[in-house]
Amino acid sequence: MKNFSYYAPTQVVFGANAEEKIPQLIKCYGGSKVLIHYGGKSAERSGLLGKIEQALTDAGIEHLKLGGVVPNPRLSKAQEGIDLCRREGVDFILAVGGGSVIDSSKCMALGIPYEGDVWDFYAGLAQAKACVPLAAVLTIPAAGSEMSGGSVITKDEGELKWSYDDNLCRCKFAIMNPIRTYTLPPYQTACGITDIMMHTMERYFSQEEMGITDAIAIALLKSVREFGPMVLANPEDYYLRSQIMWAGSLAHNDLTGCGTIGDWGTHNMEHELSALYGVAHGAGLAALWCHWATYVFDAGPARFARFAREVLDVEIEDDVLAAKEGISRMRDFYHSIGMPASIPELIGRKATEEELLLMAEKCSRGRTITNGNFKKLAYEDVLKIYTAANE
């Protein structure tokens, strides 16, 4: 096992009516002028946005709002927000939505006090030194951004979808009311289930062992595998929605990676899929994972075998056979919750060879980096996995 740091300071308020705590918490964390950042019309239609605005007004907290965040959030929108916040003297950002809105908020929060272009952080050219405080009102459990230090932003020119991780931009608090997720469409719910499991799997598939961490990761995966299909069948079940919502945060607040080195190859390859085709991140992960797993599992069959046995109830003694059966059952699982398990299933056609080459090139940043840690993947490996996923 590796040395590790664990720092998950976000204050979680979980439950029905959790929103009531928002004004008090904003004051507690020093906010006096708040930008409410959100996506489309659903936050307005559901009444959530109006309720929050009213609560802030009642509490005497100045606020303005900026909507229009799209899935795979754009640098241009964050830059619009940075200008707005500077102009208006905003000192607190409240993200109302899912991962895209929270990531866009993090990008803004990092960009406001930074003299250069906020993209510098995502491009690896600079490290942030300050960040405006921010918080999340979570409505889509999936990305785990509400408790993580990470954010993923897409630069409009070149469709570069890159990530930046920094403890500075962890949310001060996160409001999680499972009832707000009742109306999520099945496809989006399934994308969330996939993403939540994948955040745990990316950490679990490591060459490092860490007993407690592995046990917690397995417990979380098994729970989501069990509760996921149940929540799709019972979308207004408070208990089930709660399980998925809380799992989403725990899957990505670093708990399931303490002492291990995550893989993250599938995530990196997926970012190219969603950058190119604009698909949902969770669906893109499902389209790739089995192909990644088939390509890499011989670098450590025992770990895949444990996953197969403990998460997917495979009862095969031989590690290699168990690993293969586990991958096959994950494919079935994805299909059972309405997720694709290949690129054609994801985008409705085969990717062209040109597209495959472009994605492999971008994923390897012009063949300058490898992806993944369970097995290091050079440009050629990445291309082979994309190609396998295109069958």
Place this chain on the structure above:
Amino acid sequence: MKNFSYYAPTQVVFGANAEEKIPQLIKCYGGSKVLIHYGGKSAERSGLLGKIEQALTDAGIEHLKLGGVVPNPRLSKAQEGIDLCRREGVDFILAVGGGSVIDSSKCMALGIPYEGDVWDFYAGLAQAKACVPLAAVLTIPAAGSEMSGGSVITKDEGELKWSYDDNLCRCKFAIMNPIRTYTLPPYQTACGITDIMMHTMERYFSQEEMGITDAIAIALLKSVREFGPMVLANPEDYYLRSQIMWAGSLAHNDLTGCGTIGDWGTHNMEHELSALYGVAHGAGLAALWCHWATYVFDAGPARFARFAREVLDVEIEDDVLAAKEGISRMRDFYHSIGMPASIPELIGRKATEEELLLMAEKCSRGRTITNGNFKKLAYEDVLKIYTAANE
């Protein structure tokens, strides 16, 4: 499941040589004059204290020290520290030790800015409004105080051992170097294993279900049950010591209680045992638990049965029988790691009837409160459990 808050902001630095980060972290959290608080000679003998002092001196951080914290830490010692810190203008407390030292540090940190007697917090007469920042260099994994908001202090007059819980006094950071625990004697290691499991069990034995939380609690319990005896057999195994050390923090940072209501009856009853006999907390818990469990399990046999099956490998279908077998196996487990499973095994004789009555009276705070939540225990119930544990 219940609404919940989850707030575990302590920054954990885990691994060999983790101590090297201390000066940098103290500066980061604003400390300029530090009180190093510790227990007996072992911190001096091991060289840890000297190493920390040297590192602070090298970093230009003023520091003084106060040792002499005893197990079941005393209010009088904390009051001595409060006076010292006020006099010397200490603005940061660094606890070097285990739960007793950290709890004493929390008491001091809360007491320094408080005008009244710090015991007010423990007596339920006041709520803290401020706290001097503090951190821990953990050397005894057991109490989990390094990530919790709680502390337990014994008031010298009347041997009142009471607790206070407040997010304000959570450690800013915790340094965890498993190598520092190699020299813990087997009895103390076993006490730690017991306490760690009990912190999870107190939360798990709830009438509330919470899927993810329950799964994590079970994973943690199973891991400690497995690694505990292994570490006793291999006290200088880095991997095994790491498991116990990290489990100790996760068992008490509230993670295993999200959405459930903990019981805490055994803890409350144990506090009277250690207040009266000065025994180690972990050993006191082991002496009581099976008797508590036997007394209460019929209020929810299914939960005890799950514990028996998933943590202790019981293969009995009937819930009541499985629950009973699980309790029996826990008794065997305690014995296997050198822990007592009754009061006579704990103190080497039977408690007198007078002592049992006194403990029941104090635990019920003069028969004004009940203890526990899985099954509410009035004075008479508590007395019956003490009496059963005295056989």
